[in-house]
Amino acid sequence: MDFDGIPGLTSAINASLTEFFDQQAPYLEEIGPELGPVAGALGHFLLDSGKRLRPLFAAIGYLGTGGELTPEIVRGVASLELVHVCALIHDDVMDGSGIRRRAPAIHKQFETLHEERGLHGAGEQFGVAAAILIGDLALVWAAKMLHESGAPAKQILGSLPIYDEMRVELMAGQYLDTYEQALASESVERSLKVARYKSGKYSIERPLHFGATLAPQFEQEQLEIYSNYGLPLGEAFQLRDDLIGVFGDPLVTGKPAGDDLREGKRTVLVATTLSKASTSEREMFLRNFGRPDVNLGQIDTMREIIIETGALAELEILIEEMTLTAQAALKSVGITEQAASLLDEMAVAATTRTS
Amino acid sequence: MDFDGIPGLTSAINASLTEFFDQQAPYLEEIGPELGPVAGALGHFLLDSGKRLRPLFAAIGYLGTGGELTPEIVRGVASLELVHVCALIHDDVMDGSGIRRRAPAIHKQFETLHEERGLHGAGEQFGVAAAILIGDLALVWAAKMLHESGAPAKQILGSLPIYDEMRVELMAGQYLDTYEQALASESVERSLKVARYKSGKYSIERPLHFGATLAPQFEQEQLEIYSNYGLPLGEAFQLRDDLIGVFGDPLVTGKPAGDDLREGKRTVLVATTLSKASTSEREMFLRNFGRPDVNLGQIDTMREIIIETGALAELEILIEEMTLTAQAALKSVGITEQAASLLDEMAVAATTRTS
Numbered sequence: 001m002d003f004d005g006i007p008g009l010t011s012a013i014n015a016s017l018t019e020f021f022d023q024q025a026p027y028l029e030e031i032g033p034e035l036g037p038v039a040g041a042l043g044h045f046l047l048d049s050g051k052r053l054r055p056l057f058a059a060i061g062y063l064g065t066g067g068e069l070t071p072e073i074v075r076g077v078a079s080l081e082l083v084h085v086c087a088l089i090h091d092d093v094m095d096g097s098g099i100r101r102r103a104p105a106i107h108k109q110f111e112t113l114h115e116e117r118g119l120h121g122a123g124e125q126f127g128v129a130a131a132i133l134i135g136d137l138a139l140v141w142a143a144k145m146l147h148e149s150g151a152p153a154k155q156i157l158g159s160l161p162i163y164d165e166m167r168v169e170l171m172a173g174q175y176l177d178t179y180e181q182a183l184a185s186e187s188v189e190r191s192l193k194v195a196r197y198k199s200g201k202y203s204i205e206r207p208l209h210f211g212a213t214l215a216p217q218f219e220q221e222q223l224e225i226y227s228n229y230g231l232p233l234g235e236a237f238q239l240r241d242d243l244i245g246v247f248g249d250p251l252v253t254g255k256p257a258g259d260d261l262r263e264g265k266r267t268v269l270v271a272t273t274l275s276k277a278s279t280s281e282r283e284m285f286l287r288n289f290g291r292p293d294v295n296l297g298q299i300d301t302m303r304e305i306i307i308e309t310g311a312l313a314e315l316e317i318l319i320e321e322m323t324l325t326a327q328a329a330l331k332s333v334g335i336t337e338q339a340a341s342l343l344d345e346m347a348v349a350a351t352t353r354t355s
Numbered sequence: 356m357d358f359d360g361i362p363g364l365t366s367a368i369n370a371s372l373t374e375f376f377d378q379q380a381p382y383l384e385e386i387g388p389e390l391g392p393v394a395g396a397l398g399h400f401l402l403d404s405g406k407r408l409r410p411l412f413a414a415i416g417y418l419g420t421g422g423e424l425t426p427e428i429v430r431g432v433a434s435l436e437l438v439h440v441c442a443l444i445h446d447d448v449m450d451g452s453g454i455r456r457r458a459p460a461i462h463k464q465f466e467t468l469h470e471e472r473g474l475h476g477a478g479e480q481f482g483v484a485a486a487i488l489i490g491d492l493a494l495v496w497a498a499k500m501l502h503e504s505g506a507p508a509k510q511i512l513g514s515l516p517i518y519d520e521m522r523v524e525l526m527a528g529q530y531l532d533t534y535e536q537a538l539a540s541e542s543v544e545r546s547l548k549v550a551r552y553k554s555g556k557y558s559i560e561r562p563l564h565f566g567a568t569l570a571p572q573f574e575q576e577q578l579e580i581y582s583n584y585g586l587p588l589g590e591a592f593q594l595r596d597d598l599i600g601v602f603g604d605p606l607v608t609g610k611p612a613g614d615d616l617r618e619g620k621r622t623v624l625v626a627t628t629l630s631k632a633s634t635s636e637r638e639m640f641l642r643n644f645g646r647p648d649v650n651l652g653q654i655d656t657m658r659e660i661i662i663e664t665g666a667l668a669e670l671e672i673l674i675e676e677m678t679l680t681a682q683a684a685l686k687s688v689g690i691t692e693q694a695a696s697l698l699d700e701m702a703v704a705a706t707t708r709t710s
Contacts, residue, residue: 024523031527031552034534038527090491094484119537129449129533132487136445137526139494144519153512164499168379171492172386172393178484179389182474197386 005342006059009069013055016071016078017046020145037113041106041134042141045085048101053350054080054207060346061211061226064339065218075149076156076214080207082142087170089135093128094178095263102254107131139167151214159214166206173197181266188275191268192235199241200234204350221334228329229343236322236351239315242269244355246303247312252355258299264290269306269315276309323351360697361414364424368410371426371433372401375500392468396461396489397496400440403456408705409435409562415701416566416581419694420573430504431511431569435562437497442525444490448483449533450618457609462486494522506569514569521561528552536621543630546623547590554596555589559705576689583684584698591677591706594670597624599710601658602667607710613654619645628666636660678706 025039058077059069067073091097092105099105104112111127113119119126146156146163177194185191208226212218244253245260246269253259260267270289274282285305288298306312326347330340380394413432414424422428446452447460454460459467466482468474474481501511501518532549540546563581567573599608600615601624608614615622625644629637640660643653661667681702685695 027523028527031524032531032548034531035527038530086491090487094480094487096480114537119534120539121537125449125451126533126537128483130530132445132449132490133526133530133533135487136441136491136494137523139491140519140522140526143498144523147515147519153508157508157512160502164495164502167495168382168492168499169386171488171495172383172390175393175485175488176387176389178481178488179474182469182476182481184475193387 005345009056009059009074010052012071012074013052013059013078013081014049016075017081020075020078020141021046024141024144037110038130038134038137041089041109041130042085042138044103045088045101045138046081050081050084050101052078052081054084054203056346057204057207057230058211058214060339060342061208062215063211063342064208064226064335065212065215065222066336067215067217070151072150072152073214076146076151076159077207077211079142079145079149080210082138082145083167083170086135086138086142087174089131089138091174093131093135094174097263099255105131106134152216155214155216159210162206162209162213166202166210169197169206170202173202181264183266185266186271186274188268188271191266191271195235195238195268196231199238200231202234203237204234205230219334221332225329225332225334228332229326229347232322232329233326233347233350236319236326236347239268239319239322240351240353242267243312243315244353245269246306248355254355257296258294258303261289261299261302262292262294269311272314273306273309273311276311276314277305281305281309319351323347360700364411364414364429365407367426367429368407368414368433368436369404371430372436375430375433375496376401379496379499392465393485393489393492396444396464396485397440397493399458400443400456400493401436405436405439405456407433407436409439409558411701412559412562412585413566413569415694415697416563417570418566418697419563419581419690420567420570420577421691422570422572425506427505427507428569431501431506431514432562432566434497434500434504435565437493437500438522438525441490441493441497442529444486444493446529448486448490449529452618454610460486461489507571510569510571514565517561517564517568521557521565524552524561525557528557536619538621540621541626541629543623543626546621546626550590550593550623551586554593555586557589558592559589560585574689576687580684580687580689583687584681584702587677587684588681588702588705591674591681591702594623594674594677595706595708597622598667598670599708600624601661603710609710612651613649613658616644616654616657617647617649624661624666624670627669628661628664631664631666631669632660636664674706678702 021043025043028035028039055077058080062073062077063069088100089106092100093107097105098108107127107130110130111123114123114126173194177198180190180194205227208230209223212222212226245265245267246258250257273285277285285302288294288302327344330343376398380398383390383394410432413435414429417428417432418424443455444461447455448462452460453463462482462485465485466478469478469481528549532553535545535549560582563585564578567577567581600620600622601613605612628640632640640657643649643657682699685698
């Protein structure tokens with residue numbers, strides 16, 4: 001996903017993350033040189049080129065109120081990336097996913113460190129412990145980066161209620177997702193609810209609200225426009241994610257082909273497929289779904305069933321409809337024209353991306 | 356540990372935790388009834404009778420500046436208990452400990468829920484995932500409780516730098532501890548450093564600082580007195596923990612006898628024992644140390660070695676010395692007499708406790 005709506009914004013966000021990391025990492029190593037790899041693990045997420053989706057939405061949420069972006073506000077919105085880093089690191093532990101952004105997941109990296117240094121005990125448990133703590137630290141660093149952003153105190157305080165809400169919803173949504181996987185639910189409605197919490201609220205609506213409440217002034221009406229835009233777009237975003245998880249190009253996504261099928265992820269796409277499949281298609285699909293040792297031929301068979309049942313087409317239509325609904329919300333006059341036009345662009349970028 | 360220095364303070368802290376829980380739990384269940392057990396798990400920690408050590412120290416830290424306790428400030432300091440709940444829940448996952456406060460640890464509770472509801476996938480992984488998220492949620496609830504405490508905005512903002520510092524140090528200290536265990540280190544010096552971060556700073560010094568910075572006004576000198584008191588006392592506190600982990604009465608601690616020996620925990624007590632043991636004592640000790648299937652007779656043998664090497668006596672002396680050092684710091688006139696006298700009492704309570 002590329003976004004060039006505000007030239008230099010993504011690089012300003014990246015620069016502020018780098019600056020924060022450069023301040024914090026030496027402090028950790030001062031506590032103990034053993035913490036070098038902990039800092040390094042977080043650096044990997046902060047210094048690489050993530051999409052910075054949530055900081056971008058927060059920045060636009062701020063702009064929509066009429067506020068002008070300052071380096072302090074950029075720091076404040078960039079801090080959302082660290083909340084996301086916590087979610088990613090803990091998510092990989094919970095899923096047992098071994099790969100993230102073309103590199104071993106953090107718990108795998110520390111399992112390797114355990115082995116290389118010839119440490120005692122179970123390497124796997126050490127990796128998990130390290131990843132839990134590094135995720136926790138990311139969540140704390142996020143708050144610290146916001147608190148120290150230099151944005152006016154009144155504005156920081158004003159943003160905290162939404163900030164807390166967003167983080168509660170994130171954890172609740174992650175639990176719903178985990179529970180949904182364990183239920184092996186085939187309900188389209190239930191999967192959509194998870195999508196709503198995991199992405200609708202957390203990835204788009206709340207970052208927009210956060211940005212707005214970080215502004216010197218904002219109107220309740222602006223928050224409503226952001227909800228009307230963010231919730232459907234977030235669902236569309238998550239559905240695109242479902243499709244990428246099944247049909248994505250490994251060279252682009254950095255994850256193995258058909259990863260979600262191998263993991264047996266209960267997505268809206270899978271629920272839709274199963275609701276439309278014939279008995280024999282259903283059997284064929286479930287035979288290989290969630291098998292860690294599934295091969296490429298079997299993945300292709302599952303993909304074909306997704307296409308032939310019409311589930312793929314149905315999701316594409318749903319994505320388009322929800323994107324249009326999101327874009328329609330921008331017709332209201334409550335937010336600045338600049339923000340409306342940027343959000344319009346973001347809607348396309350977020351739902352047509354390939355990784 | 357009993358503390359009656361300020362009649363009603365512990366119950367006021369408990370009441371504010373109950374109040375917060377009663378507000379938040381319904382909100383979670385509104386997101387989804389599946390979140391009922393998540394709320395319940397946190398309720399277990401908030402509604403039971405923990406020692407509330409960190410809130411108490413924070414309350415006294417506040418009083419020492421001359422501030423008067425209000426219900427809003429009690430809420431603010433009580434929120435530290437939720438940071439600690441996060442640490443406990445994640446700690447149990449990292450250690451693979453099955454029992455906490457006489458009940459199954461959270462990850463075990465959710466493993467059981469997985470089984471009872473006949474959910475799919477590995478129950479153990481589900482339990483770990485749930486515990487990671489519930490710990491994360493506790494950390495977020497902690498911040499939310501502080502932000503919404505109703506304490507004056509300026510004072511909340513003033514406390515955030517220390518609050519963040521404390522949380523970074525907590526995660527760093529936990530990693531150092533995990534690493535230390537994996538190193539199977541026998542260095543007394545290294546174990547003391549871990550004790551310093553895990554308890555000295557996190558459990559006592561920083562809560563005192565947090566309370567002070569939450570006050571309408573505080574002096575740098577007061578923070579220094581709290582450091583001079585908190586750091587040695589924190590170490591003494593941790594050493595008492597080491598002793599309870601080996602010699603504690605299961606009826607009082609709620610944990611199995613000799614739990615730390617079974618887990619093979621690398622504490623200052625163990626490092627001291629090994630540094631003083633003869634070759635044969637050392638061999639006998641290490642033969643059973645860290646064996647999950649160790650029996651009571653073998654635990655008794657290890658305890659005898661700890662006593663006969665003089666390690667037990669050495670720790671008791673160290674605890675006494677550090678407690679005296681902590682108490683001596685209270686002779687400075689920078690904090691209120693009331694706080695100095697309360698801290699004097701707390702020093703005794705924290706280092707002579709039996710659980």
